[in-house]
Amino acid sequence: MMLGFNEPEFLSQLASTVALRPQIEELVDRLVDEGFDNLFLVGAGGTYAQMWPYEHLARRSSTLSVRSVIAAELIVSGDASLGERSVAIFTSVSGTTDDSLRAIEYCKAKGVYTIGFTGYPESPIAQNVDIALISEPKAWPFDQQMLLFIGRLLSRRGEFDGYEKLADELANIPQVLLEVAKQADSAASDFAEAHKDTDYHFLVGGGNLWGFTYLYSMCILEEMQWLRTTRVHSAEFFHGSLELLEENTSVIIFQGEDETRALTDRVESFAKRISKDVTVFDTRDYPLDGISPEFRGLLAPLVLDTVMGRVSKHLERVRDHSLDLRRYYRVMDY
Incomplete structure (x- = not known):
């Protein structure tokens, strides 16, 4: 049994997300048929x-304008292209952000037109978007x-071949990621033991893993473990x-x-010339049975989220610092 791991819940939660496929496809088809200018x-x-x-993914594959924005900044800065021909997607675990x-x-x-993904149908976000997918x-x-x-x-726009095959394979993702978690657990424990007293980590990632690099640095190591980090693309x-x-x-790659793999390879090569504490978490180390080779790259954020989820649990253990402990976030008014 893995530390702090509820296997039935893990499988059930992941299954509930991919079970949204029919609703997501129906929504996308309607939006494409009605027409919109940007996302x-x-x-x-x-x-x-x-x-x-x-x-x-959209930027490298599509001519449609798709951009990610920070909610609070959007409100104060605005965006000249935001209007009645726009679609916006929001995600929130709690539905209360x-x-x-x-x-x-x-x-x-x-x-x-606003879309929300969350797990709580009665939450403020689910209640306020035009359509919520739960x-x-x-x-x-x-x-x-x-x-x-x-x-x-992208498939509807003729900019992504193989979508149906990918979507079919995503139905296997709960079991695929369960195997990833099991395989990762030993190395995760070893990393945590070796870094019990490390108070600073340097994190590097690129391509579709840059977002996860930022997230793990800020939301996990900083917010949940109060550790100092640097993160760089x-x-x-x-x-x-x-x-x-x-x-x-401590360099985490x-x-x-x-x-973009070659860009990160270059960093790894240099880092190992300087530091004796370089840890590489590589999605290529995981079989992902049932996932076609051409889709493995797309699943990298999911795979590493699972791998580093095990690292987080073991850091919580060796550092005796709960992942739920906060001093300020949602504790103080700001």
Whole structure:
């Protein structure tokens, strides 16, 4: 039995997200048939970072304008292209994120069609968007829903071949990721034991893993473990941040399987020349039975979320620091 791991809940929550496929496809088809000009992927903190892989996918594959935006900034800065021909997607585990809720109100006032993914149908976000697609409570991450949405959208536009095959294979994702978690657990425990007293980590990732790099650095290591971090995109590493590396610097590298892999390989090669504490978490190390080779790169954020979920649980154990402990977030008014 794995530490802090509820297997039935893990499988059930993931299954509930991919079970949204018919609703997502029906929604996308209606939007495409009616026509719209641009798509906004709106989030706050982790849900903002989790939008980046899908902005990245759209940017490299589609001529449709798709951009990720920070909810709070959108409200104060606005966006000249946001209007009645726009669609905006919001994700929230709790369905109560204040910044996102205010951004929904802002978008609706401009005539934007709003979509929400959450696990709570009675939550403020679910109640305020034009359409809410509901998974099981606490289901995370939202990558499956976003991949189905963007995949179907690009497919309808003739910009993504093989969507039906990908969507069919995503039905296997609960079992696929369960095997990932089991395989990762030992290495996760080893990493945590070795870094029990490490108070600073340097994180690097690129391509569709840059969002996860940002998320793990800020939302897990900083927010949930109160550890100091630096996070940098692998393409930007050699433009300043490399100067922070020393012989004992803990460097965490997230490596995927898309076209940006070579950029991260370059960072790994350099980092290992300087630091004796470089850890690479590579999605290529996991079989992903039932997933076709051409889709592995798209699933990198999901795979690493599962791998690092095991790391987080073991860090919680060795550091005796609950992942739920907060000093300020949703504790103080700000």
